Amino acid sequence: MTSYAAPVTDTLFVLREIVGLGRNQPLPGFEEATPDLTAAILEEAGRFAAEVFHPLNQSGDRQGCTRHEDGAVTTPTGFKEAYNLFREAGWGGLSANPEFGGQGLPHTLAAAVNEYLSSANMAFAMYPGLTSGAIAAIEAHGQPEQKALYLPHMIDGRWTGTMNLTEPQCGTDLGLLRTKAVPQADGSYKISGQKIFISAGEHDLSENIVHLVLARIEGAPSGVKGISLFIAPKFLPDETGAATVRNNLSCGAIEEKMGIHANATCVMNYDGATGWLLGEAHKGLKAMFTMMNEARLGVGVQGLAIGEIAYQNGANYARERLQGRALSGAAAPDKPADPLIVHPDVRRMLMTARAFNEAGRALILYTASQADIAHHSPDEKVKQAANDWLGLMTPVIKGVLTDKGLESAVMAQQVLGGHGYIAEWGMEQFVRDARIAQIYEGANGVQALDLVGRKLALDGGRAISAFFAEVGKFCEENRADPALSVYTKGLKKGLGDLQQATLWLMQNAVTRPDNAGAASTDYMHLLGLVALGYMSARMAKAGAEGLAQGGNDTSFLNNKLVTARFFMDRLMPETAAHLARIVSGADSMMALEADAF
Amino acid sequence: MTSYAAPVTDTLFVLREIVGLGRNQPLPGFEEATPDLTAAILEEAGRFAAEVFHPLNQSGDRQGCTRHEDGAVTTPTGFKEAYNLFREAGWGGLSANPEFGGQGLPHTLAAAVNEYLSSANMAFAMYPGLTSGAIAAIEAHGQPEQKALYLPHMIDGRWTGTMNLTEPQCGTDLGLLRTKAVPQADGSYKISGQKIFISAGEHDLSENIVHLVLARIEGAPSGVKGISLFIAPKFLPDETGAATVRNNLSCGAIEEKMGIHANATCVMNYDGATGWLLGEAHKGLKAMFTMMNEARLGVGVQGLAIGEIAYQNGANYARERLQGRALSGAAAPDKPADPLIVHPDVRRMLMTARAFNEAGRALILYTASQADIAHHSPDEKVKQAANDWLGLMTPVIKGVLTDKGLESAVMAQQVLGGHGYIAEWGMEQFVRDARIAQIYEGANGVQALDLVGRKLALDGGRAISAFFAEVGKFCEENRADPALSVYTKGLKKGLGDLQQATLWLMQNAVTRPDNAGAASTDYMHLLGLVALGYMSARMAKAGAEGLAQGGNDTSFLNNKLVTARFFMDRLMPETAAHLARIVSGADSMMALEADAF
CATH class of the missing domain: 1.20.120 (Four Helix Bundle (Hemerythrin (Met), subunit A))
Structure with a gap:
């Protein structure tokens, strides 16, 4: 019953007026992304989000993911077909490195597209979202042969990625981590331990799943200084890149959660799984943060995304539902009642969501453009300023926009009155889905402390x-x-x-x-x-x-x-x-x- | 996995220090409620809530209610047995009129007990909660023979009650109401129409369900001035009070909702159902407000109740879960990490919930005592002042305490991090259950306008x-x-x-x-x-x-x-x-x- 229309006009306004696209000199890294190309990509992404991802949002929530006895996980009906369309259209590689098959467009543009996809179907958009984070970590810390082996498959979307941090006894405090890695003669490691809350940990969308796993090498110091990051794929690739041998890791259970039912949140068991070190030994946390920082901005985008679609559906209802009369006199005297939108308190809720959405979109895209500048600018001072902004605003975007995302979803739900509480109207799903964004990738209190x-x-x-x-x-x-x-x-x-x-x-x-x-x-x-x-x-x-x-x-x-x-x-x-x-x-x-x- | 301990010490403190129980002269209507009796009742109510209602809270949420093909509705496993214990212990008649079998204790005491029951199992407590509202309306507006016929059964709990206001096209704006009542020769009416969102509309807990239904008598003026209130029981009572003839009304569907799954929210179809006028013709709205005002305080109690149990479970987790170190230096150096409670931001969330809970409890009990005074005081000026307070604070208690109830539930859930999002921990249910209290009995924006x-x-x-x-x-x-x-x-x-x-x-x-x-x-x-x-x-x-x-x-x-x-x-x-x-x-x-x- 919900609908979605991507706010392309607003995105373009922000890109033009706040980011500066098409104004003055081209931004570094934006040389290819002309205003016309950008507009065309955003229009198409908006259409794709609305027509392919969104129709699966409520059905995916109702159906959820299913774990079978052998540990295999099935995503909701229609997800596999939609994922193939996503992959074939190349959405996953929009801002990825052309050297490995990406399109090399700005992260800013990818952030805008990610907003649309997350509005349309947050649980679905998480599958490629996590893959992006894993790509970033491998690109930043991988050996050349690791990059060559994994990145083309992941950028293409035939393989997806995950982050494996949390264990039953350790969430925020990664120093308590127990998963072990035992060095093998061939340079690989045997990884053993249990990871929980692994989003997209097991599913049927891709041919292979590349797990990035934090573990402690046998004999490493305790605390966070003894943690290393490993690549442990579901299927082990041979030298030709074909992945056929099943690794000793499996999904032990799917968590029953408040929302994002269509994303499989897995308990992952590593039973002597083969893994390879990514980056330096004992410096896994630093490598993981490459992924985390990107992921945190992505979670801020989710806050905005849910705020936006909730606003849209609240506004649609408020324009159509007739109930009561305007305080200043009947606005539609020919009808049995005025539309809800005449009531100041209804507008208060919608305007609040709208104002946070529009400002949030500008803050996200401007910050993403600072990431592009930090990557590409030849000017060290410009680069430094961009990195400063990025570091300062990452916890703010993650913490504030996800808190506002929940508030907006709650307010938009409130506009529908009793109908907002009924599942078929879809508003309560936005609240349930939005709620996780305040928790994962570092709870918002952790963001505040980071700041x-x-x-x-x-x-x-x-x-x-x-x-x-x-x-x-x-x-x-x-x-x-x-x-x-x-x-x-x-x-x-x-x-x-x-x-x-x-x-x-x-x-x-x-x-x-x-x-x-x-x-x-x-x-x-x-x-x-x-x-x-x-x-x-x-x-x-x-x-x-x-x-x-x-x-x-x-x-x-x-x-x-x-x-x-x-x-x-x-x-x-x-x-x-x-x-x-x-x-x-x-x-x-x-x-x-x-x-x- | 959740637990509950009734805050009896705090309730007694408020009754003594804020309400004035046991201080100065006895409050009117409190003559029977000595401090000792009050303490004994609260202790027993707390035990009952924790031991009988609470163990069914998570299972009731998971299982929900089931509508069968014939329109009958089954409540979750264990509810019928627990309801019988509730009924036999006389909890439903605590503050009811002794003339009809009630115990005649103060409403203030009933409000305290209602908090405990709603904390322990909000969806369950709604069944007797709605009955209380219906009792109040019948007592205030019924003919002597109506009171004699209905009240003893309802106070005893063998019959339960409901409020039927909302229709598909009308929620807040009751002027749009379409359900019709056609006068019959014997003084009864035939009621036809569809009501939606009827809490406890059909279930298996009681022998009969007394529906109070707003409808428009044929030929009545349009708008709110043409609305009357009717009693339409599921089974029609004969002159002996035995109810055996099935009325022409039925549950057409149960809504799928965000929360309070264990309460059956029904679409009720009235197909020429027999009903009797309650109060005067065309003055149904006024009669309904007797019920609504009581219900609004009851909903404010639900906000507090969820805030309290969410706080308790968040606090329990924060004391036990080891994660990170205190900013001021390790608090438990012998352990691998400090308990969460050392972290200021965790305390910020818990203290916020706690401060609203304690102040909210005081405001509710003090306001309930003003209702008792308004009922019982022989002094007109005292009565007027009590009524003034009651009128002013009813929308505040409903609107503010339910908004704070959601916020507290969200904060307590946040304390658990990722575990807060997982169903088995029970925190996300508190959020889902708390959410309805901001919507029903007049959305909080309507409360604000009333104020x-x-x-x-x-x-x-x-x-x-x-x-x-x-x-x-x-x-x-x-x-x-x-x-x-x-x-x-x-x-x-x-x-x-x-x-x-x-x-x-x-x-x-x-x-x-x-x-x-x-x-x-x-x-x-x-x-x-x-x-x-x-x-x-x-x-x-x-x-x-x-x-x-x-x-x-x-x-x-x-x-x-x-x-x-x-x-x-x-x-x-x-x-x-x-x-x-x-x-x-x-x-x-x-x-x-x-x-x-």
């Missing part, structure tokens, strides 16, 4: 200082413009709160680390609001400029101004509450004895 | 003025006390924001009603925070007094002070954000064209 405990202080606070300077400059340059002052005023207030919070942390967190921990989630959301508000204000500026130039998309541009105004009116005021919480410190949070809880 | 559009202005704003005076007086009386000033300071700031928001509404909502609609949800939460903060501060005062008097429950009392401090530090600052949003008005919320969404 406050690590990213803020890196290089003497260079990244956050650059952010302050950039946003401050924007406010300064535009505050005198009467069309923009309403945005710069709200943004400047938010920025001020963020700067105060940062100063407080500098003064209070070193002497008492719990003050940092107690502040972390609020700080992450405070930075998120300012970053999203900045994107919002930049879009308003572009909208105002477009209107002044007499653009023919007047209503689209006007709506950008309204949505940014709503952001300043209704969303930005939260920064003050975050600041107040942060400066209250850790006292009342830490005072109870553990057994008083 | 801002109706309750605020009633009797010249008498209720809100009295609230301002009461909270202001508390702040004034206690601000000089060094042990209490931290609480009065936070509370006074919140009260100030609330007063400013109220003034803004007075000045801006009459001229432009959309300003009221745009403010409504923020205003409801702002009032909720101040009311909960007031409860919190009163508990802190009672805690400080208890400590000064050398009470022997030192740690319990100390924890009250800490939790109230956390409320002021971390939760109350949100009032400023609500105020800022309210005074931004309706402009940016209403500016988009409907088809721009």
